[in-house]
Amino acid sequence: MIPASAPPAVVGVIGGGRMGAAIAQSFAAAGSRVVVVERDGAAAAAAVDRIVKGLHQATERGTLAGPPDLDVPDRVTVVSSVGELPHDADLVVEAVHEDASLKVGLLTAAEDVVRDGCVLASNTSSLSITELAAAVRLPGRFLGMHFFNPVPVSALVELVLAPDTTASTRAAAVRWTHALGKQDVVVKDSPGFASSRLGLALGLEAIRMVEEGVADPEAVDKAMHLGYRHPMGPLRLTDVVGLDVRLAIAEHLHKTLGDRFAPPRLLREKVTRGELGRKTGQGFYRW
Template sequence: MSSAATAPAVVGVIGGGRMGAGIAQSFAAAGSRVVVVERDGATAAAALERIATGLRRAAERGTLAGSSDLDLPDRVIAVSSVAELPDDADLVVEAVPENAGLKAEVLAAAEHVVPDGCVLASNTSSLSVTELAAALRRPGRFLGMHFFNPVPVSALVELVLAPGTDATALDAAVRWTHALGKEDVVVKDSPGFASSRLGLALGLEAIRMVEEGVADPEAIDTAMRLGYRHPMGPLRLTDVVGLDVRLAIAEHLHKTLGERFAPPRLLRERVARGELGRKTGQGFYPW
């Protein structure tokens, strides 16, 4: 990792939910000026509060990279329109829900606002970066920057290349990833990329094992933690990610890669009951 890597001066983040707020927090902590776009004033204010809380907790833990200045107005602002993205942005990361049409729409709108030298990126965890690039006038400056939850403490960013991604865009993304104190892996665009595809395969098989009565969730997770040194078992991780998110990715990979990614019945049933994991208080575990 290069010690000389510096964060982009100005970053736009479209979407201020858990992932978007985490991305914004990470860049702000690294010294970037950040503009977060949400759909209206209320959700923009909520996004700003998430970021402020995250920065404050990081400072309390002593893990805040860079300056400990938490005066957010100088570091992060939230707006309610893509049209309000800064016209001097170096990087814009889209972090809206995993809907290809919505992602393409906001990326195309951002392209009309930002300067020619700005890199555009999607935080998608499984959608085709090649198809998203097709919505842009200049697809060469676009790539996937797949961050992991929780973003501020995760060690990885998966950089996903479409066939037309320029080397300059990749070089900038690598440099900025290192400036956040994270490692990069570079992969070609493929359904599920590397991380989601392998992670989902393990998670789906663990769900099938519960469905078949092989073992309970705690036993399966303990086996993977202690036997294979996973920091978290696949079922607890599914709760953290969200069962609905896992189901959506599974359905996408089922269509593109075949039957081995068919969602288990138990996963569909839990999502139908609203048992989505940590965010609803119940998944494979109570939270």
Template sequence: MTPAAAPPPVVGVIGGGRMGAGIAQSFAAAGSRVVVVERDESAAAAAIQRVTRGLRQAAERGTLAGPPPDRVVVASSIAELPHDTDLVVEAVFEDAALKAELLAAAEDVVHDGCVLASNTSALSVTELAAVLRSPGRFLGMHFFNPVPVSALVELVLAPDTTEATRAAAIRWTHALGKQDVVVRDSPGFASSRLGLALGLEAIRMVEEGVADPEAVDTAMRLGYRHPMGPLRLTDVVGLDVRLAIAEHLHTMLGERFAPPRLLREKVARGELGRKTGQGFYRWQ
């Protein structure tokens, strides 16, 4: 008798915004069953629409083998996560208290072998781990936008993260067809710290009249072979997101991460980048 195939792994994604939907789409495309948790039925419906649209577009582009998989469901409560969930990725906005609350709630629902992760781009993974009964099964899994086509996941280890958790996170990353980089927990990790330093200096150059945004970005694209200039990337990430990370790192690391006046002014005017149609560039 042929042994029954192992059931596909179950992944919970808390938060169905742009990043959460991208994470859910990536795991579904890789063969996992995915449960996306949003705060209410309306938000859950919007989340599943994002994931479904992303999978359909991937199939149309030929980057998805076969038709879009029907492996994603939504829930309006963490309590609805299946007990046999293998991985939970929290992907809400950068609010440490909210992230800690959601991670602790997930720990109460899933089995003891489930890996818990946060998609934070700058918050302390060590502090988030401290709210858990079993901090060893937790780490940061920092995905990049847009998640389905990005090649990297930054794995951030807290002091208590076990080797088994580290190894499991690497396996999950490779299953998505992405490369891992493993760093220890420190303000801004490696990617956000370096990326923000470049982005803030580019904003200061525009503020000081050194060059316009297009010139700054072209210099980095053609001179240093960056796929996207730092100001266009700031528009894609969101000026409000960049400001929040800058304020956090300014507190932790000092004046070199002080947010430029121009960044604060644009955020105050609602010029947040691609998501609002205006940032350093005008977007359709």
């Protein structure tokens, strides 16, 4: 049983896309005041819409962590620059796309705004937490908080420690993970961490099997779903994650860990054609 924990009082989320909005939703539902950073008015409106829809869906499922009458406008604010993050934030989570230079720029800008006691985290699924930590002024307060899609119903947050991450930063991240009603796994920084590395290895091999004509996507997924009790087969999961996201992670791990993570030709071809999975309506399945 996960012990009851209080959420951070004030949370900043940089990026209001699918993952960022879901992270913001989860903290708001747990009782945090949340400030989301988005680049312009249209993106801000889209972020608010994602959060409101997500909260309504959670209420319908009966999985809302906080009170069902959560007043979103009072609990969630969207701003247009990192400079508008609250100085008194307890936690700032960066949740933009997998571009190391972009992440570094946003994290260092956030560090100039928030107090020294604020924990900084990246939601990256594959980039080096050690390299990101080296760019901030106080690396001890930095770690990876890798959330999983769909965030509101996923039971896991993977906490990734850089060499300088302090014990107090780790303890705070564990408490806050529990406050969201989720469980933590704590890993040392390594390419792909634990989850992306293992999940990608299975996904890439499944794609190779389809490419080689061993079996069709439905058969591969059914084998893992029924034979190994995976809730979702590796190819359907690839569609949910996004084939472009899987390709970017594979390219990174190919560079850092070698040829066993070389992206299959079929994956590259589908991404080139724009068959990115659920978000485009076509991947290994039609959505």
